[in-house]
Amino acid sequence: MLGLSAAASFMVILDMLVVATALSTIQRDLGASLEDLEWTVNAYTLSFACLILTGAALGDRLGRRAVFAAGLAMFSLASVxxxxxxxxxxxIAARAVQGAGAALVMPLALALLNAAFPPERRGWALGVYGGVTGLAATVGPVVGGAITQGIAWQWIFWINVPIGLLAIPPLLARTPESRGVRAPLDLPGLLLSGVAALGIVWALVRGNAAGWGSAQTLVPLGAGIAAGVGFVLRERVATAAMLPLRLFRSRPFAGGNVVIFFANAALLGAIFFTAQCFQVSYHHGAFVAGLWLLPFGVAPLLVGPRAGALADRFGERSLIVVGALCLAAGMGWTGVVAAGGGSYLALVVPLTLGGLGIALTIPAATRAVVSRVAPAEMAKAGGTFSTLRQLGGAFGVAVLGAVFSAAGGTFGGGFRSAMLVAAALALVASAAGALSLQGRPRPETAHQSAQRVTA
Incomplete structure (x- = not known):
């Protein structure tokens, strides 16, 4: 199950970034406008973020293995x-369907993975999963650049098809079916959560282009916030809540979700602008620019599988605090060096430091969230975590984009300011981990915490 979950997660996260380095070629081949190009990215993000909690709820009701397999099939066919x-x-329409398939895959991958391992092995498994997920965000620009320049942009989608379809038979043959609590679907909750995510993400991805004070931004943002408030009120009284609010009584659960929001905001925002900086300021093609980001992926590959054991020894709080501080230092350092035209050798250390931060932070935050809930509610916990992760990514790109434009819109001062904001977002993640998570774990702490949450 670990291999299947990690492969599915890698495919889904990779597809969020692999398109970025192919956009100019897609624009030329399909005669797309700049706004069209934005929507080839945004359509995926919007449907993904809006439907994650729905995917978790359907898995609990219809069977997690079955819905996970359906998500893989949908994602693969949409890639075709x-x-x-x-x-x-x-x-754009096919990208929206891809996002819907991803929304079925991600929360259930976490739920099935957590259920497949006993508590003493769960930390290691989540470490591997988190490391692979972090690596996907780093190698996305490399894969996209290599395929676009070496073959054709269409192949950034064709590569998903064998991965997704070949994973389905072993999934159905070797993974036992599991469900959450048998209860009717919370249809008002599904509707409100979808509208909330749609409105907020829509405002974030359109804010820079339409203007943050425009009706195109403020109306969907207001509708999203209102729907979010309605969702919270609904879940407080629903007999079969799709997101039991009592889960947030656990400080590790709540803190882990805050951490992933701000850590992913820093990560995706920084990668988005750094990849462009390497192309614009250093005059490299997409493939070389992607290769320059590889130091950022070394630590997730090497440290990620060991993050669970480190969390067992030092505690999730220590890993998140140290990891987010490394991420902040790496992003700020990269911004200063690259904006000043420094050599690539001067960038290797800060990029590697940022990658180390991700390698420590993401697995620890994942573990803090999913290890504090009962098995029957793992899909809901995973759905919440994945939703906030996607919202954080959209938030980070939007905020860094606004700062970049306000600081001149150049890959000098604008890039430096944007990367310093990315560092500030990582510092918020570090503070959230320090304030909400426990120190060095004691035996059976996770079990006791889960008992408290589900009581």
């Missing part, structure tokens, strides 16, 4: 549609 798209409109 992306590769064969004759127009940019078709591509």
């Amino acid at each position: 549609a992306c590769a064969l798209a004759p127009s940019v409109g078709t591509l």
